[in-house]
Amino acid sequence: MKIFLKCPACHNETVVSVEKMLSGKKLMEHLKDYQICDICEKNRLGKIYLDVIKFDWESSLETSRKKV
DSSP, X not given: OEEEXXXXXXXXXXXXXXXXXXXXXXXXXXXXXXXXXXXXXXXTOOOOBXXXXXXXXXXOOOOSSOOO
């Protein structure tokens, strides 16, 4: 799964790839490193938090239902 993040100040987009089977807690731990825009922080604009703009579940979807 891919998560697309965007900075509200400089509009820079960041794409983060994560495993398909993650709980909410594990997902938040993985995204901890991608919460602040590095470009804005380097330009001394402060810590600007990134917004989640969309999720990409990729093309391979599987169902948990067993075939009879």
